[in-house]
Amino acid sequence: MTTPVRLLLVDDDPLVRAGLAMLLGGDSGIEVVAEAGDGAEVPAAVDAHHPDVVLMDLRMPQVDGIRATARLRARPNPPEVVVLTTFDSDDNVLRALRAGASGFLVKDAPPEQIVSAVQRVAAGEPILSSGVLRRLMDQAIDSSGSADQARAALGRLSPREREVAVAVGQGQSNAEIAAALLMSMATVKAHISRILTKLDLNNRTQVALLIRDAGLD
Incomplete structure:
Protein backbone atom coordinates (compact mmCIF):
# COMPACT_ATOMS: atom_id res chain seq x y z
CA MET A 1 0.00 0.00 0.00
CA ALA A 140 5.40 39.62 -13.40
CA ILE A 141 8.49 41.77 -13.22
CA ASP A 142 11.45 40.03 -11.66
CA SER A 143 12.57 42.20 -8.76
CA SER A 144 15.56 39.95 -8.09
CA GLY A 145 17.34 40.76 -11.34
CA SER A 146 17.12 41.58 -15.03
CA ALA A 147 16.96 39.25 -18.01
CA ASP A 148 20.69 39.82 -18.45
CA GLN A 149 21.34 38.66 -14.90
CA ALA A 150 19.20 35.58 -15.44
CA ARG A 151 21.12 34.74 -18.61
CA ALA A 152 24.41 35.28 -16.78
CA ALA A 153 23.31 32.83 -14.10
CA LEU A 154 22.43 30.26 -16.76
CA GLY A 155 25.90 30.78 -18.23
CA ARG A 156 27.24 28.77 -15.29
CA LEU A 157 25.60 25.67 -16.76
CA SER A 158 27.07 23.28 -19.29
CA PRO A 159 25.31 23.19 -22.68
CA ARG A 160 23.54 19.95 -21.75
CA GLU A 161 22.47 21.28 -18.36
CA ARG A 162 21.13 24.38 -20.10
CA GLU A 163 19.04 22.20 -22.43
CA VAL A 164 17.60 20.40 -19.44
CA ALA A 165 16.92 23.68 -17.63
CA VAL A 166 15.05 25.08 -20.63
CA ALA A 167 12.98 21.89 -20.80
CA VAL A 168 12.13 22.26 -17.12
CA GLY A 169 11.11 25.85 -17.83
CA GLN A 170 8.75 24.60 -20.51
CA GLY A 171 7.02 22.42 -17.94
CA GLN A 172 8.29 19.09 -19.23
CA SER A 173 8.38 16.10 -16.89
CA ASN A 174 11.54 14.04 -16.35
CA ALA A 175 10.16 11.38 -18.68
CA GLU A 176 9.48 13.94 -21.41
CA ILE A 177 12.95 15.44 -21.03
CA ALA A 178 14.55 12.00 -21.20
CA ALA A 179 12.67 11.17 -24.40
CA ALA A 180 13.35 14.53 -26.07
CA LEU A 181 17.07 14.67 -25.20
CA LEU A 182 17.74 10.91 -25.51
CA MET A 183 18.78 10.51 -21.88
CA SER A 184 18.01 8.01 -19.18
CA MET A 185 15.77 9.14 -16.31
CA ALA A 186 18.73 8.80 -13.95
CA THR A 187 20.78 11.15 -16.14
CA VAL A 188 17.97 13.72 -16.24
CA LYS A 189 17.70 13.63 -12.44
CA ALA A 190 21.47 14.01 -12.12
CA HIS A 191 21.46 17.03 -14.45
CA ILE A 192 18.62 18.66 -12.50
CA SER A 193 20.47 18.10 -9.23
CA ARG A 194 23.58 19.79 -10.64
CA ILE A 195 21.50 22.66 -12.05
CA LEU A 196 19.96 23.34 -8.64
CA THR A 197 23.39 23.25 -6.99
CA LYS A 198 25.11 25.50 -9.55
CA LEU A 199 22.30 28.07 -9.55
CA ASP A 200 21.72 27.91 -5.76
CA LEU A 201 18.06 27.04 -6.24
CA ASN A 202 15.98 24.52 -4.34
CA ASN A 203 13.30 23.28 -6.74
CA ARG A 204 12.19 23.00 -10.35
CA THR A 205 9.78 25.90 -10.01
CA GLN A 206 12.65 28.30 -9.37
CA VAL A 207 14.50 26.91 -12.40
CA ALA A 208 11.39 27.55 -14.51
CA LEU A 209 11.11 31.12 -13.23
CA LEU A 210 14.78 31.78 -14.04
CA ILE A 211 14.24 30.43 -17.56
CA ARG A 212 11.23 32.74 -17.83
CA ASP A 213 13.27 35.72 -16.66
CA ALA A 214 15.90 34.95 -19.28
CA GLY A 215 13.23 34.83 -22.00
CA LEU A 216 14.04 31.22 -22.89
CA ASP A 217 10.70 29.56 -22.27
Whole structure:
Protein backbone atom coordinates (compact mmCIF):
# COMPACT_ATOMS: atom_id res chain seq x y z
CA MET A 1 0.00 0.00 0.00
CA THR A 2 1.32 3.46 -0.88
CA THR A 3 2.15 5.57 2.15
CA PRO A 4 -0.22 8.57 2.44
CA VAL A 5 1.16 12.05 1.88
CA ARG A 6 1.71 13.68 5.27
CA LEU A 7 0.21 17.18 5.14
CA LEU A 8 0.52 20.25 7.38
CA LEU A 9 -2.26 22.86 7.00
CA VAL A 10 -1.30 26.48 7.71
CA ASP A 11 -4.03 29.14 7.73
CA ASP A 12 -5.05 31.79 10.24
CA ASP A 13 -8.78 31.09 9.69
CA PRO A 14 -9.93 28.11 11.80
CA LEU A 15 -12.94 27.56 9.54
CA VAL A 16 -10.72 27.31 6.46
CA ARG A 17 -8.44 24.85 8.24
CA ALA A 18 -11.42 22.77 9.35
CA GLY A 19 -12.82 22.68 5.83
CA LEU A 20 -9.48 21.72 4.30
CA ALA A 21 -8.87 19.09 6.98
CA MET A 22 -12.27 17.54 6.26
CA LEU A 23 -11.73 17.66 2.51
CA LEU A 24 -8.17 16.38 2.41
CA GLY A 25 -8.40 14.02 5.36
CA GLY A 26 -11.14 12.15 3.57
CA ASP A 27 -8.77 11.08 0.82
CA SER A 28 -6.97 7.81 1.50
CA GLY A 29 -3.81 9.15 -0.16
CA ILE A 30 -3.45 12.13 2.22
CA GLU A 31 -3.04 12.27 5.99
CA VAL A 32 -3.46 15.65 7.68
CA VAL A 33 -0.87 15.34 10.45
CA ALA A 34 -1.11 18.85 11.94
CA GLU A 35 -2.48 22.37 11.62
CA ALA A 36 -0.97 25.79 12.33
CA GLY A 37 -2.59 29.21 12.57
CA ASP A 38 0.39 31.34 11.57
CA GLY A 39 3.68 31.09 9.72
CA ALA A 40 5.48 31.55 13.03
CA GLU A 41 4.19 28.14 14.13
CA VAL A 42 5.46 26.29 11.07
CA PRO A 43 9.01 25.33 12.18
CA ALA A 44 7.80 23.69 15.40
CA ALA A 45 4.97 21.90 13.58
CA VAL A 46 7.36 20.58 10.93
CA ASP A 47 9.83 19.39 13.57
CA ALA A 48 7.08 17.63 15.51
CA HIS A 49 5.14 16.03 12.64
CA HIS A 50 7.53 15.71 9.66
CA PRO A 51 5.05 16.51 6.86
CA ASP A 52 5.79 15.80 3.21
CA VAL A 53 3.84 18.86 2.05
CA VAL A 54 2.81 22.13 3.69
CA LEU A 55 -0.34 23.81 2.38
CA MET A 56 0.42 27.43 3.27
CA ASP A 57 -1.80 30.50 3.38
CA LEU A 58 -0.16 33.73 2.21
CA ARG A 59 -1.76 36.34 4.43
CA MET A 60 -1.27 35.74 8.14
CA PRO A 61 -0.88 38.26 10.98
CA GLN A 62 2.58 37.50 12.40
CA VAL A 63 4.67 35.67 9.80
CA ASP A 64 3.13 35.60 6.34
CA GLY A 65 3.31 32.68 3.96
CA ILE A 66 6.12 34.12 1.88
CA ARG A 67 8.50 34.57 4.81
CA ALA A 68 7.44 31.24 6.30
CA THR A 69 8.09 29.50 2.98
CA ALA A 70 11.53 31.07 2.54
CA ARG A 71 12.56 30.13 6.08
CA LEU A 72 11.22 26.60 5.71
CA ARG A 73 12.84 25.92 2.34
CA ALA A 74 16.20 27.14 3.67
CA ARG A 75 16.25 24.25 6.15
CA PRO A 76 17.87 20.87 5.39
CA ASN A 77 15.50 18.39 3.71
CA PRO A 78 12.43 20.63 3.89
CA PRO A 79 8.91 19.55 2.95
CA GLU A 80 7.40 20.81 -0.29
CA VAL A 81 5.21 23.91 -0.04
CA VAL A 82 2.02 24.77 -1.89
CA VAL A 83 0.83 28.30 -1.17
CA LEU A 84 -2.80 29.36 -0.96
CA THR A 85 -4.27 32.62 -2.20
CA THR A 86 -7.75 34.10 -2.34
CA PHE A 87 -7.14 36.10 -5.53
CA ASP A 88 -5.50 34.62 -8.61
CA SER A 89 -4.06 38.05 -9.51
CA ASP A 90 -2.13 38.30 -6.24
CA ASP A 91 1.49 39.14 -7.10
CA ASN A 92 2.56 37.62 -3.80
CA VAL A 93 2.03 34.21 -5.38
CA LEU A 94 5.04 34.74 -7.63
CA ARG A 95 7.10 35.96 -4.68
CA ALA A 96 6.18 32.79 -2.82
CA LEU A 97 7.30 30.66 -5.75
CA ARG A 98 10.63 32.49 -5.73
CA ALA A 99 10.86 31.80 -2.01
CA GLY A 100 10.79 28.09 -2.79
CA ALA A 101 7.15 27.01 -3.03
CA SER A 102 6.44 24.31 -5.61
CA GLY A 103 3.15 25.82 -6.70
CA PHE A 104 -0.04 27.43 -5.56
CA LEU A 105 -3.76 26.92 -5.29
CA VAL A 106 -6.66 29.33 -5.30
CA LYS A 107 -8.82 28.70 -2.23
CA ASP A 108 -11.99 28.15 -4.26
CA ALA A 109 -10.37 25.49 -6.45
CA PRO A 110 -12.42 22.30 -6.95
CA PRO A 111 -11.77 19.70 -4.23
CA GLU A 112 -10.31 17.18 -6.68
CA GLN A 113 -7.82 19.82 -7.90
CA ILE A 114 -6.62 20.48 -4.36
CA VAL A 115 -6.18 16.77 -3.68
CA SER A 116 -4.36 16.27 -6.98
CA ALA A 117 -2.07 19.26 -6.38
CA VAL A 118 -0.97 17.98 -2.97
CA GLN A 119 -0.25 14.52 -4.36
CA ARG A 120 1.58 15.84 -7.42
CA VAL A 121 3.80 18.15 -5.40
CA ALA A 122 4.60 15.33 -2.97
CA ALA A 123 5.70 13.26 -5.98
CA GLY A 124 8.09 16.03 -7.06
CA GLU A 125 5.93 17.54 -9.79
CA PRO A 126 5.60 21.32 -9.47
CA ILE A 127 2.25 22.94 -10.23
CA LEU A 128 3.22 24.92 -13.33
CA SER A 129 0.49 24.06 -15.80
CA SER A 130 -2.26 26.27 -14.40
CA GLY A 131 -3.51 29.01 -16.68
CA VAL A 132 -3.65 31.28 -13.67
CA LEU A 133 0.02 30.72 -12.93
CA ARG A 134 0.95 31.35 -16.53
CA ARG A 135 -0.90 34.66 -16.46
CA LEU A 136 0.90 35.70 -13.30
CA MET A 137 4.26 34.79 -14.78
CA ASP A 138 3.48 36.69 -17.97
CA GLN A 139 2.65 39.83 -16.00
CA ALA A 140 5.40 39.62 -13.40
CA ILE A 141 8.49 41.77 -13.22
CA ASP A 142 11.45 40.03 -11.66
CA SER A 143 12.57 42.20 -8.76
CA SER A 144 15.56 39.95 -8.09
CA GLY A 145 17.34 40.76 -11.34
CA SER A 146 17.12 41.58 -15.03
CA ALA A 147 16.96 39.25 -18.01
CA ASP A 148 20.69 39.82 -18.45
CA GLN A 149 21.34 38.66 -14.90
CA ALA A 150 19.20 35.58 -15.44
CA ARG A 151 21.12 34.74 -18.61
CA ALA A 152 24.41 35.28 -16.78
CA ALA A 153 23.31 32.83 -14.10
CA LEU A 154 22.43 30.26 -16.76
CA GLY A 155 25.90 30.78 -18.23
CA ARG A 156 27.24 28.77 -15.29
CA LEU A 157 25.60 25.67 -16.76
CA SER A 158 27.07 23.28 -19.29
CA PRO A 159 25.31 23.19 -22.68
CA ARG A 160 23.54 19.95 -21.75
CA GLU A 161 22.47 21.28 -18.36
CA ARG A 162 21.13 24.38 -20.10
CA GLU A 163 19.04 22.20 -22.43
CA VAL A 164 17.60 20.40 -19.44
CA ALA A 165 16.92 23.68 -17.63
CA VAL A 166 15.05 25.08 -20.63
CA ALA A 167 12.98 21.89 -20.80
CA VAL A 168 12.13 22.26 -17.12
CA GLY A 169 11.11 25.85 -17.83
CA GLN A 170 8.75 24.60 -20.51
CA GLY A 171 7.02 22.42 -17.94
CA GLN A 172 8.29 19.09 -19.23
CA SER A 173 8.38 16.10 -16.89
CA ASN A 174 11.54 14.04 -16.35
CA ALA A 175 10.16 11.38 -18.68
CA GLU A 176 9.48 13.94 -21.41
CA ILE A 177 12.95 15.44 -21.03
CA ALA A 178 14.55 12.00 -21.20
CA ALA A 179 12.67 11.17 -24.40
CA ALA A 180 13.35 14.53 -26.07
CA LEU A 181 17.07 14.67 -25.20
CA LEU A 182 17.74 10.91 -25.51
CA MET A 183 18.78 10.51 -21.88
CA SER A 184 18.01 8.01 -19.18
CA MET A 185 15.77 9.14 -16.31
CA ALA A 186 18.73 8.80 -13.95
CA THR A 187 20.78 11.15 -16.14
CA VAL A 188 17.97 13.72 -16.24
CA LYS A 189 17.70 13.63 -12.44
CA ALA A 190 21.47 14.01 -12.12
CA HIS A 191 21.46 17.03 -14.45
CA ILE A 192 18.62 18.66 -12.50
CA SER A 193 20.47 18.10 -9.23
CA ARG A 194 23.58 19.79 -10.64
CA ILE A 195 21.50 22.66 -12.05
CA LEU A 196 19.96 23.34 -8.64
CA THR A 197 23.39 23.25 -6.99
CA LYS A 198 25.11 25.50 -9.55
CA LEU A 199 22.30 28.07 -9.55
CA ASP A 200 21.72 27.91 -5.76
CA LEU A 201 18.06 27.04 -6.24
CA ASN A 202 15.98 24.52 -4.34
CA ASN A 203 13.30 23.28 -6.74
CA ARG A 204 12.19 23.00 -10.35
CA THR A 205 9.78 25.90 -10.01
CA GLN A 206 12.65 28.30 -9.37
CA VAL A 207 14.50 26.91 -12.40
CA ALA A 208 11.39 27.55 -14.51
CA LEU A 209 11.11 31.12 -13.23
CA LEU A 210 14.78 31.78 -14.04
CA ILE A 211 14.24 30.43 -17.56
CA ARG A 212 11.23 32.74 -17.83
CA ASP A 213 13.27 35.72 -16.66
CA ALA A 214 15.90 34.95 -19.28
CA GLY A 215 13.23 34.83 -22.00
CA LEU A 216 14.04 31.22 -22.89
CA ASP A 217 10.70 29.56 -22.27
